[in-house]
Amino acid sequence: MIPSAKPMLGDEERLAVSEVLESGHIAQGERTARFEEEWARLTGVNHAVAVSSGTAALCLSLIAHGIGPGDEVITTPFSFIASANSILFAGAKPLFADIDPATFNIDPEAIEDLVTPRTKALLPVHLYGHPADMEAILAIADKHGLAVIEDCCQAVGASIGGRPVGSFGTGCFSLYATKNITAGEGGMITTSDESIASACRMLRHHGMREPYRHEILGYNFRMTDIAAAIGLAQLSKLQRLTEARRANAAYLTERIVNDRVITPVEHGGFRHVYHQYTVRIGGDRDAAVQKLLGAGIGVGIFYKLPIHLQPCYAKLGIGASAPHAEAAAKEVLSLPVHPGLSSADLATIVREVNQL
Numbered sequence: 001m002i003p004s005a006k007p008m009l010g011d012e013e014r015l016a017v018s019e020v021l022e023s024g025h026i027a028q029g030e031r032t033a034r035f036e037e038e039w040a041r042l043t044g045v046n047h048a049v050a051v052s053s054g055t056a057a058l059c060l061s062l063i064a065h066g067i068g069p070g071d072e073v074i075t076t077p078f079s080f081i082a083s084a085n086s087i088l089f090a091g092a093k094p095l096f097a098d099i100d101p102a103t104f105n106i107d108p109e110a111i112e113d114l115v116t117p118r119t120k121a122l123l124p125v126h127l128y129g130h131p132a133d134m135e136a137i138l139a140i141a142d143k144h145g146l147a148v149i150e151d152c153c154q155a156v157g158a159s160i161g162g163r164p165v166g167s168f169g170t171g172c173f174s175l176y177a178t179k180n181i182t183a184g185e186g187g188m189i190t191t192s193d194e195s196i197a198s199a200c201r202m203l204r205h206h207g208m209r210e211p212y213r214h215e216i217l218g219y220n221f222r223m224t225d226i227a228a229a230i231g232l233a234q235l236s237k238l239q240r241l242t243e244a245r246r247a248n249a250a251y252l253t254e255r256i257v258n259d260r261v262i263t264p265v266e267h268g269g270f271r272h273v274y275h276q277y278t279v280r281i282g283g284d285r286d287a288a289v290q291k292l293l294g295a296g297i298g299v300g301i302f303y304k305l306p307i308h309l310q311p312c313y314a315k316l317g318i319g320a321s322a323p324h325a326e327a328a329a330k331e332v333l334s335l336p337v338h339p340g341l342s343s344a345d346l347a348t349i350v351r352e353v354n355q356l
Ligand SMILES: *Cc1c(COP(=O)(O)O)cnc(C)c1O
Pocket: 053, 054, 055, 056, 079, 080, 082, 083, 125, 151, 153, 154, 173, 174, 175, 176, 186, 187
């Protein structure tokens, strides 16, 4: 079976973890601080704050921006559920703007229609690794005085005109095992705003700046130095791993010639990092999935139900007019694109997809 995702772990990670274990200091410490410095440099911002997951990064960013009960945050209905859940965790209400059917990312024109006096922030997602249209999104945010939280959980290394995602607004990254780089679990918040960074640092550690003085209600969303050690080793490979994903994607796009299949777009000036290589497939998708799985290809459907139609959201009665998201949910299919694919794997994927 060709797996749908594969963490690229080796001797560097093994050695880095042993060093932490031998040091006896396994909780958040010096390695986490170094990981934050390197992440901030990579993203082109002044501060990075390491946390325990991408979900924690999103949640703390919203709270640090002062978002809470009575506020509305506009996001996309076509993402992993954590994007919208973080808004609920902060006590605010998510509103769902439809997507651009070409990139699957939030459509800036659909955002404008949803802005009300209660709107406090925009939360775009760089889905599958293709950056959202940040120029248009920042223009809307400026016009209405809104905060921008970028969900970069699938997009480490992606950029627009050379400017990294996570530097346009407050960036939130995930280091979950299947993401482009991993720490097992983990997250990172990026910002050049000192007050947001300092609020996030307090929020992840029970509202403390000095020991046992709790200035605000905080959480335990810290990263361990074990995770940071893995993350640092992964970060040193990011460029290479991303180039491998992009080369695999280019190979697939060049050779998939089945008329039923629409391959992913990469808009000019946008650097796609192919967390997923997601095609649209016409006709019977379920049969195609079964056929590909039967041929040993680990395909995935991200996501089969838009967030506003998920049972736990339908109950809230938020609703959305999102025909493009609903259509995408019925047609998308993600093929393996990770750096662990061999040339034989890639050839198998092309052959099987062309025979659908
Ligand atoms: C993975 C992911 C998250 C959540 O990250 P975790 O580290 O799993 O909490 C949020 N948003 C998107 C788009 C993701 O893909």
